[in-house]
Amino acid sequence: FFVSCNDDSKLENEIAKINADFLVERFDKAELNAKPSDLPKLKQAYPFFFSKHTPDSIWVNRLNDTLQNEILQEVNKTFGDFKDTKEELTRMFQHIKYYDKVFSMPRVVTLTNYVQYRDKVIVNDSIVLLSLDNYLGKDHKFYVNGNIPAYLAENFKKERIVVDVANGFAQKYVFQANRKTLLDEMIYFGKLLYFKDVIIPFKTDAEKIGYSEAQMKWAEANESAIWSHFIEEEFLYSTDNKLPSRFIADAPFSKFYLDIDNESPGRLGQYLGWQIVKAYAKNTGEDLMKIMETEPEEIFRKSKFKPKK
Numbered sequence: 001f002f003v004s005c006n007d008d009s010k011l012e013n014e015i016a017k018i019n020a021d022f023l024v025e026r027f028d029k030a031e032l033n034a035k036p037s038d039l040p041k042l043k044q045a046y047p048f049f050f051s052k053h054t055p056d057s058i059w060v061n062r063l064n065d066t067l068q069n070e071i072l073q074e075v076n077k078t079f080g081d082f083k084d085t086k087e088e089l090t091r092m093f094q095h096i097k098y099y100d101k102v103f104s105m106p107r108v109v110t111l112t113n114y115v116q117y118r119d120k121v122i123v124n125d126s127i128v129l130l131s132l133d134n135y136l137g138k139d140h141k142f143y144v145n146g147n148i149p150a151y152l153a154e155n156f157k158k159e160r161i162v163v164d165v166a167n168g169f170a171q172k173y174v175f176q177a178n179r180k181t182l183l184d185e186m187i188y189f190g191k192l193l194y195f196k197d198v199i200i201p202f203k204t205d206a207e208k209i210g211y212s213e214a215q216m217k218w219a220e221a222n223e224s225a226i227w228s229h230f231i232e233e234e235f236l237y238s239t240d241n242k243l244p245s246r247f248i249a250d251a252p253f254s255k256f257y258l259d260i261d262n263e264s265p266g267r268l269g270q271y272l273g274w275q276i277v278k279a280y281a282k283n284t285g286e287d288l289m290k291i292m293e294t295e296p297e298e299i300f301r302k303s304k305f306k307p308k309k
Contacts, residue, residue, distance in 0.1 A: 012201070020093035024082050025109045028132055032072040036060045046109065048127070071112050074142070075132045078158065079110070088162040088202070095199040096169060099288050115142050117152065121161075123168030135161055151252040151266065155210045162200055163207055170195035173292045182243045182269060183236040187296035189248060190273025194281060198288050209274070215265035220308060222260075223275065226268055227307040229256060244269070272307075279303040 027046055034042060039059055043050045050059070062068055079085075089108065097103050106128050113119060113131040120134040135158045136142065143153040170192040178184050196208040206216040219226075230236060235243060246255035247269030253261050254268040265271075280303035281291055291299070 015094050015098045016091075018094040018097050020090050020097060020105065022090070022093065022105050022108055024086055024089075025107060026082070027109050027111045028072055028075050028079075029110075031063070031112075032069075032076060034063055036063055049111075068112070068114070071114065071133050071142070074136060074140070075112055078136050079132050082110070085158055085161050088200075089165060091202060092162050092166055092200050095201075099198065100173075115146060115148070117148065117156070121164040121168050123165065123172060125172075128165060128168070130161060130165070149252070152250065154212070159207065160210070163196065163203060163210070166196045166200045167192055169199070170292075173289065175293045176295055178296065180239050181237050181296075182230075182240075182247070183273075183300060184296045185244050185248050186236075186269045186273030187276060187299050188273070189267075189270040190275070190277035190299075191292055193270065193274040194277040195288065195292065197278070209267070209271060211265050218263065219265060219268060219271045222264075223272070224307040224309050227272060230272070275307070276300060276303045276305045279305045 025046075027042075027049065030042060030045070036056075036059075039056055042059075093103075093105060104125075106123075106126050108128045108130065110130045110132050112133040115133050116131065117134045120131050122129040133142065134156055137157050138150070138153045138155075140153075140156070143156055148156075173195065174188065174191050176184070176188060176191075179188055193208055196203065200208070204213075204216075206213050209216070211219065235247075245251075248267060251266035253266055254264045255261060256264070277291065277299060280286070280294075280299045283304060284302055286294070
């Protein structure tokens, strides 16, 4: 145990020396202070936001829109200072650069998107877009009055930004030919969560999966019973397309159709897939990037997974 901790500490010290400097470009702040006459400057600085097919009148209307102005004001209250989030993103980028030697730093641009929470974060090879109006705190009026489900709003907080960005990068690195069975889906999401283990080790397990501490404890305490249920019901190799909505998709709880449903957190299939990928990594010592491309059946077989009792 102590040898392992010492090795982890040496690795983290080595990673901390990696240069991962970047600027956070605040399009939201530029928009907050902009007048219609500033559009040419905005277009020059952020050309990717301005389609040739979108007339300037659309942007003029947006700059004059009272709701958009209120959103920008609220974002500025919460994110006047981006220092803590930038530090976490820096640490994340250092880890990515350690494991991917050809990784190049992307532009990081903050904006607002009328709380389109399914597009909170967009990650590609050259840019990371962060829609900050999706991170104002679970009780913010935009979410309460906007009828956003409470189980989703729980994760609409600034501490979640680096987790969502790490997830965006995980989706870029992950590959597997098959996603037909429930096990395929479990392993796919298990890979995304294991990527976060390695890339953002400074976040708790609960934060990585988006559970409360109580939900995390429930999943850990019931891991063996959940696994037994999946085996008895022959879920793993089933192609029933209802199973992912019951155990993989975002939901307030998992759907066993048992009395325990209301006590359980959602996405328990993701949680189990995560434990399988962790067991595989521990047993094989395989490199992170190789794990992201290993097929589910090989991961499951070589993981020799046994749930916590």
